[in-house]
Amino acid sequence: MKEVIESGKTALGIEFGSTRIKAVLVDEKGACLASGSHGWENQYENGI
Numbered sequence: 526m527k528e529v530i531e532s533g534k535t536a537l538g539i540e541f542g543s544t545r546i547k548a549v550l551v552d553e554k555g556a557c558l559a560s561g562s563h564g565w566e567n568q569y570e571n572g573i
Contacts, residue, residue, distance in 0.1 A: 526558055543567060 540547045550559040
């Protein structure tokens with residue numbers, strides 16, 4: 526797996542949802558190498 530990542534033969538997909546950020550790293554055949562997520566809250570502060 527290390528060689529595939531170092532050679533750049535991967536793709537990283539990222540989704541910015543309303544309550545979670547999700548990511549997945551796949552190889553050139555579409556096999557999942559890693560995935561992760563992080564919960565977050567969208568906030569409206571000071572008009573922004």
